[in-house]
Amino acid sequence: MKILVVDDERDIQTLFEQKFRKEIKEKQMEFAFAFSGEEALSYLNQHEHETVLILSDINMPGMSGLELLRKIKEKYLKPPPVVMIITAYGDEESYNKAKQLGADDFLTKPVDFNYLKERFKT
Amino acid sequence: MSLSVAPLVVSLIVTNRIRKYVRTNILKRWEQPLKYALFLSVMLFAAEVIFSDTAVIKWVWHAYLIAIIVFALKQEELRLLRMFIVAFIPFELFSLLGDLTQLINDDFYKNHENYFNNATGFSFIWIAAILFSQNRQFKAAEKERIKRQHEDELNRAIAIRKVELEVLVAERTAELTEQKEELEHALNELRATQTQLVQSEKMASLGELTAGIAHEIQNPLNFVNNFSEVNTELIEEMQEEMEKGNMDEVKALAKDIAENEQKIKHHGKRADAIVKGMLQHSRTNSGMKEPININALADEYLRLAYHGLRAKDKSFNVTIETHYDDSLVNVNIIPQDMGRAILNLITNAFYAVNEKKKAFPPPQDGLYEPTVIVSSAFIPPKGGQKGAVLISVRDNGNGIPQKVLDKIFQPFFTTKPTGEGTGLGLSLSYDIVKAHGGELKVDSTEGEGAEFSIILPV
Numbered sequence: 182m183k184i185l186v187v188d189d190e191r192d193i194q195t196l197f198e199q200k201f202r203k204e205i206k207e208k209q210m211e212f213a214f215a216f217s218g219e220e221a222l223s224y225l226n227q228h229e230h231e232t233v234l235i236l237s238d239i240n241m242p243g244m245s246g247l248e249l250l251r252k253i254k255e256k257y258l259k260p261p262p263v264v265m266i267i268t269a270y271g272d273e274e275s276y277n278k279a280k281q282l283g284a285d286d287f288l289t290k291p292v293d294f295n296y297l298k299e300r301f302k303t
Numbered sequence: 304m305s306l307s308v309a310p311l312v313v314s315l316i317v318t319n320r321i322r323k324y325v326r327t328n329i330l331k332r333w334e335q336p337l338k339y340a341l342f343l344s345v346m347l348f349a350a351e352v353i354f355s356d357t358a359v360i361k362w363v364w365h366a367y368l369i370a371i372i373v374f375a376l377k378q379e380e381l382r383l384l385r386m387f388i389v390a391f392i393p394f395e396l397f398s399l400l401g402d403l404t405q406l407i408n409d410d411f412y413k414n415h416e417n418y419f420n421n422a423t424g425f426s427f428i429w430i431a432a433i434l435f436s437q438n439r440q441f442k443a444a445e446k447e448r449i450k451r452q453h454e455d456e457l458n459r460a461i462a463i464r465k466v467e468l469e470v471l472v473a474e475r476t477a478e479l480t481e482q483k484e485e486l487e488h489a490l491n492e493l494r495a496t497q498t499q500l501v502q503s504e505k506m507a508s509l510g511e512l513t514a515g516i517a518h519e520i521q522n523p524l525n526f527v528n529n530f531s532e533v534n535t536e537l538i539e540e541m542q543e544e545m546e547k548g549n550m551d552e553v554k555a556l557a558k559d560i561a562e563n564e565q566k567i568k569h570h571g572k573r574a575d576a577i578v579k580g581m582l583q584h585s586r587t588n589s590g591m592k593e594p595i596n597i598n599a600l601a602d603e604y605l606r607l608a609y610h611g612l613r614a615k616d617k618s619f620n621v622t623i624e625t626h627y628d629d630s631l632v633n634v635n636i637i638p639q640d641m642g643r644a645i646l647n648l649i650t651n652a653f654y655a656v657n658e659k660k661k662a663f664p665p666p667q668d669g670l671y672e673p674t675v676i677v678s679s680a681f682i683p684p685k686g687g688q689k690g691a692v693l694i695s696v697r698d699n700g701n702g703i704p705q706k707v708l709d710k711i712f713q714p715f716f717t718t719k720p721t722g723e724g725t726g727l728g729l730s731l732s733y734d735i736v737k738a739h740g741g742e743l744k745v746d747s748t749e750g751e752g753a754e755f756s757i758i759l760p761v
Binding site for chain 1: 518521522524525526528529530533536537559562563566570614615616617618620
């Protein structure tokens with residue numbers, strides 16, 4: 182299972198790699214990282230059918246996570262990747278916007294990795 | 304024998320005339336006696352007829368008529384009738400004189416009866432003439448009286464209307480007073496609301512930014528928590544590997560742990576820096592003036608504004624230039640208040656450049672570089688004027704249209720869409736600068752940008 186994590190904080194890569202090191206070692210999961218919305222889109226263009234799950238932050242320089250979500254849901258209809266939005270702002274407006282744009286899940290920081298692991302399994 | 308027709312007629316005329324007068328002038332107490340007088344006149348005449356005696360009764364007639372005339376003339380209430388009553392005096396005098404002469408010297412009377420009769424006749428004509436003229440006068444007076452009565456009625460109607468109007472006016476006045484009081488009450492409430500709004504604006508401009516910054520702190524704190532959790536897991540794993548004697552794996556894990564420690568430290572410091580920056584502003588406002596380095600103050604609030612906006616919107620980007628005059632002396636100001644004034648100018652500048660940037664979407668975004676310049680300078684004393692410190696915030700946004708330039712310091716004036724600005728920011732800044740004895744000036748060229756300057760005397 183391939184997961185694309187989109188966040189402008191670079192340390193998020195180290196964190197995910199260490200949190201999921203067992204799964205990575207056992208080849209249950211594979212992670213790719215993008216540090217902006219634009220980067221994520223170009224990655225998806227190259228690896229369209231491999232990626233099944235996208236985790237994205239909202240507040241990023243340039244393209245925001247919500248804008249990325251909109252583009253993904255518009256463009257990549259088949260097979261539709263699961264998009265989970267993670268944000269430090271648990272506000273209702275962002276939540277409603279994300280849901281409206283077709284987000285499959287909405288998580289607030291700090292990320293509950295145990296919950297995330299459960300979600301990845303399903 | 305001749306019946307006393309003349310005295311009867313005269314007495315009836317007199318009493319009737321008096322009765323009429325009494326009735327029109329509402330002198331009630333005279334009505335009854337006058338009825339008796341009429342009755343008496345008729346009775347006297349009847350007595351003459353019944354007893355066929357005029358010799359005695361004619362003297363009663365004389366007495367009676369004289370009594371009526373004298374009595375009527377004496378009454379103050381009947382003074383307006385005097386002219387009329389006087390007209391009967393000649394008649395009575397002549398007839399009395401005739402009768403007296405007859406009594407004293409019947410021969411003389413018989414010889415001169417014509418004279419007596421003529422005199423009595425003339426006095427009768429005289430009465431008729433007086434009556435006629437009196438009647439005319441009376442009619443004129445009656446007309447006058449009716450006219451006056453009409454006027455009185457009119458006046459009474461006017462008086463009643465006046466009273467009604469006064470009641471109406473009083474009602475209206477009461478209504479107006481009530482409305483005035485309601486309006487005053489509403490005005491007071493508005494004033495209170497305005498005060499509250501100004502207060503909440505003071506909080507909002509800073510509060511909004513600090514809320515953004517709190518989120519900004521959340522990110523590094525999350526990393527600190529996450530990496531320390533990870534390290535706990537890694538250490539457990541390392542212990543397992545040590546027991547297995549798998550030293551290569553142990554070394555690799557130790558390296559990861561050390562790296563994570565670095566990250567914890569890095570993010571801890573990151574959070575620390577933000578908190579330190581905030582604490583400087585959240586010091587309780589003492590409201591006391593203290594000597595402050597304006598450059599440091601402006602820079603603090605510049606960073607606060609920048610980070611506050613970035614925390615909310617990372618796509619927000621601006622080139623910031625600072626030109627601080629290092630030779631500035633400290634200025635006596637209330638740092639929290641002046642900081643707020645500077646903060647408002649900076650957030651406005653950021654807003655202005657961000658708005659203009661929207662007109663340059665990619666790929667044209669290279670054509671416009673949003674820039675905000677914060678600078679300070681010393682204005683040396685000149686011609687009796689004290690020296691001053693100048694802090695200016697300049698942006699290259701859209702500028703301020705000439706027609707709104709003189710309104711921007713008014714409370715509640717805003718060019719922002721409803722809900723985005725209270726219109727109190729600049730008005731508040733203006734008040735703060737004024738309270739420090741300084742000046743807040745604006746200079747703007749439409750389409751090219753705006754520059755706000757605070758000038759504080761030292």
